[in-house]
Amino acid sequence: MIVIAALLVAVMLAAAAAALVFRDLLSAVIASCVVSLIASILFLLLQAPDVAMAEASIGAALITAVFVIAIRRTERYEE
Amino acid sequence: MRTLTSLILLAVIAVGIGFALTEVPFGTPKTEVGGYYLEHGREETGAANTVTSVVVGYRAFDTLGEVTVLFVAALGLGAVLAAAGGAGARREVEPASLVLRTGAILLFPLLVLFGTYIFLHGHLTPGGGFQGGAVIASACLLIYLGSRERIISRVGRTVTESLSGLAFVLIGLIGLAFSAQFLSDFLPKGTLNTLFSAGVIPLIYVAVGFKVGAELGGVIDDMVKETR
Numbered sequence: 001m002i003v004i005a006a007l008l009v010a011v012m013l014a015a016a017a018a019a020l021v022f023r024d025l026l027s028a029v030i031a032s033c034v035v036s037l038i039a040s041i042l043f044l045l046l047q048a049p050d051v052a053m054a055e056a057s058i059g060a061a062l063i064t065a066v067f068v069i070a071i072r073r074t075e076r077y078e079e
Numbered sequence: 080m081r082t083l084t085s086l087i088l089l090a091v092i093a094v095g096i097g098f099a100l101t102e103v104p105f106g107t108p109k110t111e112v113g114g115y116y117l118e119h120g121r122e123e124t125g126a127a128n129t130v131t132s133v134v135v136g137y138r139a140f141d142t143l144g145e146v147t148v149l150f151v152a153a154l155g156l157g158a159v160l161a162a163a164g165g166a167g168a169r170r171e172v173e174p175a176s177l178v179l180r181t182g183a184i185l186l187f188p189l190l191v192l193f194g195t196y197i198f199l200h201g202h203l204t205p206g207g208g209f210q211g212g213a214v215i216a217s218a219c220l221l222i223y224l225g226s227r228e229r230i231i232s233r234v235g236r237t238v239t240e241s242l243s244g245l246a247f248v249l250i251g252l253i254g255l256a257f258s259a260q261f262l263s264d265f266l267p268k269g270t271l272n273t274l275f276s277a278g279v280i281p282l283i284y285v286a287v288g289f290k291v292g293a294e295l296g297g298v299i300d301d302m303v304k305e306t307r
Contacts, residue, residue, distance in 0.1 A: 049205035050207065052205075053214075054210050054213065057210060057217055058213045058295075061213075061217040061220065062216060062217060062220065062298075065217075065299060069302045
C-alpha cells in the first residue's frame, strides 16, 4: 500500500511540475487534472471517501472543463 | 531580481511554516470535539455516516453558509458572462462524433441516477449533497460535449435552484418553530442505517443536491453558451 501511495505521489508531483512548465495551456490544464485525479485516489487510500468524491467530480471534471472552455475563448499558447 | 526576491520570500515562509509544524504532533487529535463526534454522532443525529452527521447535523448552519457562498459565486459568474456576452464572434456549433454522442447520451441517465443515489444516501454511505450535485453537473457537461444542440432550460434551473435553497431555509425555520433553535431536528430519528432515518438530514441533503447540481450545471451552461 505504501509503495502504491509513494508511486502516486511521485506521479502527482511530476504532473504538478509539468503543469508549471508546459507552454501549451491545454496540456497544462490536463496535467493539473491529473494532479486532482491522483489526489482523489490518495484521499480514498487515506479513508476519506467523501472528500475523494468531491475532489474527483469537482477538481478533475468540472474545473478542467471550465479551464478548457476558457482556453477556447482566449489564447492556447503562453508566450 | 523579482524571481530572486520571490524565491527568498518563499524560502522564509517555508522555513516558518516548517518550524511551526514541528511543534504540532502528527496524527494525534488536537481537539476533543472530534472524539465526541465519533463517539456520539451516530446516536445523536441518527446518521450512519459520521461525516454527514457533522456536516448536516452539528454544523448544518455552516453548510447553509457554504451553499450561499456557492450561490453567490455562480451568480457573479453568470453576471460577468452575461455582461461580456456577445463580444466574441459566434462560431458554428460543429456536431460531435458518433462515438462521443452515443456515449454521452447513454451515460447521461446513469450519471444522473448515480448523483441522485449519492445525495439520497448521504446519511448512510460516503458522499452527500455536494458530491451528488457535482456528479449531476458533470452529467450536464457530458451532454454539452456529446450533443451540443441540447440546452438546459434557464428558467428550469433557476427555479430548481431557488426552490431548493428556499427548502433548506424552510427546514431550518420549522426547526426554529419546534424547539427555538434554527435547523434543529424535528423529525424522528428512525432506525440507524435505514433510508428513512436521521431526521431532517436526508431532506437537507436532497435540497443541497438539487441546488448544487442546478448551480454547477448552470455554471457550465453559462460558460458554454457565452463563449461559444
